[in-house]
Amino acid sequence: MNIAVAQSGGPTCAINASLVGVFKEALKTPEIDAVFGSVNGIEGIINDELMDLKLAIRSNDDMELLRQTPSTVLGSCRYKLPPVAQGGETYEKILSCFERHRIEAFFYIGGNDSMDTVAKLSEYLASVDSKIKVIGIPKTIDNDLPVTDHTPGFGSAAKYVAATVQEIIRDSSVYSIQSVTIVEIMGRHAGWLTASTCVLRANDEIAPHLIYLPECEFSAEKFLEDVRSMQAKYKAVIVVVSEGVRLPEESKKQVVVDNFGHEYLSGIGKTLEQLVKDNVGCKVRSIELNVMQRCSSHICSKTDIDEAEQIGSAGVRAALGGETGKMVYYKRLSDIPYVITIDTVEASQVANKEKFFPRQWINDRQNDVSPEAVRYFLPLIQGEVKIAMKNGMPVHFKLLDVRS
Amino acid sequence: MNIAVAQSGGPTCAINASLVGVFKEALKTPEIDAVFGSVNGIEGIINDELMDLKLAIRSNDDMELLRQTPSTVLGSCRYKLPPVAQGGETYEKILSCFERHRIEAFFYIGGNDSMDTVAKLSEYLASVDSKIKVIGIPKTIDNDLPVTDHTPGFGSAAKYVAATVQEIIRDSSVYSIQSVTIVEIMGRHAGWLTASTCVLRANDEIAPHLIYLPECEFSAEKFLEDVRSMQAKYKAVIVVVSEGVRLPEESKKQVVVDNFGHEYLSGIGKTLEQLVKDNVGCKVRSIELNVMQRCSSHICSKTDIDEAEQIGSAGVRAALGGETGKMVYYKRLSDIPYVITIDTVEASQVANKEKFFPRQWINDRQNDVSPEAVRYFLPLIQGEVKIAMKNGMPVHFKLLDVRS
Numbered sequence: 001m002n003i004a005v006a007q008s009g010g011p012t013c014a015i016n017a018s019l020v021g022v023f024k025e026a027l028k029t030p031e032i033d034a035v036f037g038s039v040n041g042i043e044g045i046i047n048d049e050l051m052d053l054k055l056a057i058r059s060n061d062d063m064e065l066l067r068q069t070p071s072t073v074l075g076s077c078r079y080k081l082p083p084v085a086q087g088g089e090t091y092e093k094i095l096s097c098f099e100r101h102r103i104e105a106f107f108y109i110g111g112n113d114s115m116d117t118v119a120k121l122s123e124y125l126a127s128v129d130s131k132i133k134v135i136g137i138p139k140t141i142d143n144d145l146p147v148t149d150h151t152p153g154f155g156s157a158a159k160y161v162a163a164t165v166q167e168i169i170r171d172s173s174v175y176s177i178q179s180v181t182i183v184e185i186m187g188r189h190a191g192w193l194t195a196s197t198c199v200l201r202a203n204d205e206i207a208p209h210l211i212y213l214p215e216c217e218f219s220a221e222k223f224l225e226d227v228r229s230m231q232a233k234y235k236a237v238i239v240v241v242s243e244g245v246r247l248p249e250e251s252k253k254q255v256v257v258d259n260f261g262h263e264y265l266s267g268i269g270k271t272l273e274q275l276v277k278d279n280v281g282c283k284v285r286s287i288e289l290n291v292m293q294r295c296s297s298h299i300c301s302k303t304d305i306d307e308a309e310q311i312g313s314a315g316v317r318a319a320l321g322g323e324t325g326k327m328v329y330y331k332r333l334s335d336i337p338y339v340i341t342i343d344t345v346e347a348s349q350v351a352n353k354e355k356f357f358p359r360q361w362i363n364d365r366q367n368d369v370s371p372e373a374v375r376y377f378l379p380l381i382q383g384e385v386k387i388a389m390k391n392g393m394p395v396h397f398k399l400l401d402v403r404s
Numbered sequence: 405m406n407i408a409v410a411q412s413g414g415p416t417c418a419i420n421a422s423l424v425g426v427f428k429e430a431l432k433t434p435e436i437d438a439v440f441g442s443v444n445g446i447e448g449i450i451n452d453e454l455m456d457l458k459l460a461i462r463s464n465d466d467m468e469l470l471r472q473t474p475s476t477v478l479g480s481c482r483y484k485l486p487p488v489a490q491g492g493e494t495y496e497k498i499l500s501c502f503e504r505h506r507i508e509a510f511f512y513i514g515g516n517d518s519m520d521t522v523a524k525l526s527e528y529l530a531s532v533d534s535k536i537k538v539i540g541i542p543k544t545i546d547n548d549l550p551v552t553d554h555t556p557g558f559g560s561a562a563k564y565v566a567a568t569v570q571e572i573i574r575d576s577s578v579y580s581i582q583s584v585t586i587v588e589i590m591g592r593h594a595g596w597l598t599a600s601t602c603v604l605r606a607n608d609e610i611a612p613h614l615i616y617l618p619e620c621e622f623s624a625e626k627f628l629e630d631v632r633s634m635q636a637k638y639k640a641v642i643v644v645v646s647e648g649v650r651l652p653e654e655s656k657k658q659v660v661v662d663n664f665g666h667e668y669l670s671g672i673g674k675t676l677e678q679l680v681k682d683n684v685g686c687k688v689r690s691i692e693l694n695v696m697q698r699c700s701s702h703i704c705s706k707t708d709i710d711e712a713e714q715i716g717s718a719g720v721r722a723a724l725g726g727e728t729g730k731m732v733y734y735k736r737l738s739d740i741p742y743v744i745t746i747d748t749v750e751a752s753q754v755a756n757k758e759k760f761f762p763r764q765w766i767n768d769r770q771n772d773v774s775p776e777a778v779r780y781f782l783p784l785i786q787g788e789v790k791i792a793m794k795n796g797m798p799v800h801f802k803l804l805d806v807r808s
Contacts (some may be wrong), residue, residue, distance in 0.1 A: 011575045040580045070576035078579075162797050163702050168802060170475035171415045171699040175482075176444045202795040204802075226783075287694045295575040298567045298703055301796065381796035391606040392705065392785035393566050396574060 006038035011071035012153025014308035021286035023314020043076030065397035122325030136327035143192035148329035155304030184269030185243035207238035214244035216366035268399035302383025338379035410442035412514035415475035416557025418712035425716020447483030471803035526729030538733035547596035552733035559708030559784035588673030611642035618648035620770035706787025742783035
């Protein structure tokens with residue numbers, strides 16, 4: 001039998017590690033012959049653009065480099081499958097590609113949109129009595145998938161954000177004058193990544209002084225009051241804010257939406273900067289961590305990368321065990337010592353859903369998070385991967401184009 | 405005798421390493437008793453806010469942590485001394501602070517504005533027949549100081565920028581559609597840091613495809629033509645641009661200036677993003693590396709940090725050798741193997757001057773740089789500092805407040 005694997009959605013530092021997990025587990029499994037990589041997610045299956053990964057990943061060094069290369073080496077897509085009842089032609093193309101290449105299991109590494117694909121595709125395959133297995137392997141820096149304790153890719157993003165916000169704290173504290181620094185962090189609807197900056201308290205940082213999540217109520221008046229009250233105590237006030245936080249007056253504005261109905265947001269950092277400029281009048285700066293928070297492999301979390309590989313492997317074992325239409329997920333058994341296991345859940349229970357930051361970990365004033373949050377986040381950023389360097393720069397794995 | 409040291413101007417990753425260099429050399433020198441740190445640059449001398457550094461830096465571990473902590477541990481300032489002929493009172497305060505604390509040598513770590521302070525202060529001290537020595541120790545991520553081969557702090561900024569642009573290249577290349585990614589890099593008038601992204605070619609990257617420096621002519625028409633011609637070859641076009649690059653039509657706009665007459669610029673990235681959106685119509689994103697490029701110690705250059713410490717030590721030796729009104733600087737003797745020595749030059753030859761990226765290293769089309777530039781930049785980003793980690797995050801040195 002052969003298998004196929006694809007990557008979907010926004011890049012992370014860990015999505016290639018899950019690919020390595022699938023690949024390695026296949027190598028260990030005598031009944032698996034070829035491992036095909038689908039180019040640009042499910043689009044590669046639909047358009048029959050596959051690579052033989054055994055020709056592309058040719059040594060243990062290649063596997064290690066791929067593990068520490070950010071983004072999706074097979075490319076990605078934001079393709080939404082039509083409802084099974086209406087999408088005959090698309091599903092037939094997929095089935096025909098699977099059959100042509102004797103693919104008996106398909107692994108889709110992605111977020112909640114990709115789990116929608118896993119759920120629909122397995123539903124279709126069942127409806128035509130196909131025995132082909134479909135397994136979802138989670139990833140997203142947003143950490144907003146239901147069921148799983150956390151998501152592959154999140155720990156590395158959180159580690160980069162913590163290190164960078166700490167450096168920004170140092171940078172912001174040099175002058176004798178009062179200042180406000182606003183750091184805008186990814187997170188449309190869920191504030192996990194922004195909240196994770198609380199880990200800095202484990203290293204005796206007081207900042208960030210104010211933490212704003214999209215789960216909370218927010219207003220210009222409250223924000224300015226918070227800033228002024230922090231300025232009474234701190235010369236350089238550090239604010240972290242999720243990109244999805246919005247002023248009530250803003251929510252009336254027109255927004256652009258993508259194929260999945262996601263809104264394109266941006267600019268809360270700049271908006272708050274302007275508010276401080278107009279109303280407080282001190283030195284103020286806003287900083288957007290932008291794509292760096294999802295691709296800075298040079299400071300990835302070893303825990304995240306190792307777990308991402310393990311969950312990829314677990315996906316293969318689930319398919320071989322006869323499961324389909326499932327997503328593999330992390331179940332946390334203990335914080336200290338940190339212990340997880342990997343289990344499976346119906347992909348439909350995860351598809352198109354979001355998990356929000358818990359209300360009980362947010363303070364009454366809705367501008368900070370609790371020590372329980374620190375305890376939750378800390379294990380996820382532990383450990384450093386030994387990054388391969390050449391000429392003073394990290395080495396990235398590059399896939400030769402070996403489409404079959 | 406006692407000595408004093410201060411830090412000035414914008415933060416870098418290496419300015420604390422130069423402080424360690426001064427401190428360590430003082431410890432090795434039996435005739436030096438106290439080492440005072442001046443809080444917030446020359447302002448600390450004027451206002452008599454000094455710290456006894458031997459009380460603040462208390463072990464070899466402290467010194468190592470300080471070397472790898474970004475920004476300026478003593479605080480900074482943007483204070484410009486008045487002309488010697490008119491500034492009687494300010495200079496008398498400085499002299500009185502020096503005399504009160506038996507300070508016989510003062511070390512000022514900073515950029516070309518700080519060298520203005522070194523030149524004026526030594527001129528004043530000579531005019532009142534004082535034997536107190538004043539030595540400038542360079543630093544700036546802009547690499548724009550005359551005479552010196554390069555500046556402390558630049559190598560670490562360049563290493564961060566190279567690693568980050570490489571990660572952005574991976575991140576930008578995942579979808580099957582055409583895209584343009586614009587990375588805005590610091591540099592008001594000199595394009596050194598933007599140009600340094602050419603080092604990625606040593607690791608077989610083709611991108612960045614277009615490199616725009618403030619030293620070059622620039623126009624919207626030329627930019628769009630360049631982008632279109634790169635799109636014929638590459639799906640994901642990567643553009644790097646110095647913050648100081650301006651469209652001819654922009655130069656007529658009002659600009660804000662600081663105490664030193666520097667213009668506050670921002671936004672060329674966003675401007676170019678809008679240009680592509682309006683005229684090319686493909687997916688486009690702009691990314692500002694912001695303060696991260698000057699404070700990301702977690703990926704600093706070992707060469708830079710080691711040299712920054714050495715040049716701090718060399719400053720102390722210059723003062724003990726009787727020099728004053730001088731800046732210590734790097735002289736490059738060879739690229740491969742890379743060899744430098746440290747020498748001194750009159751601070752007045754550096755003060756308020758800028759060194760631009762060489763015209764002969766820029767291509768005719770003024771959108772790229774030559775292999776000579778790669779050869780110049782590469783040695784500066786070599787080597788990694790073993791970063792002290794705690795709880796999965798870098799540890800920063802924090803100065804106890806021990807003002808004397």
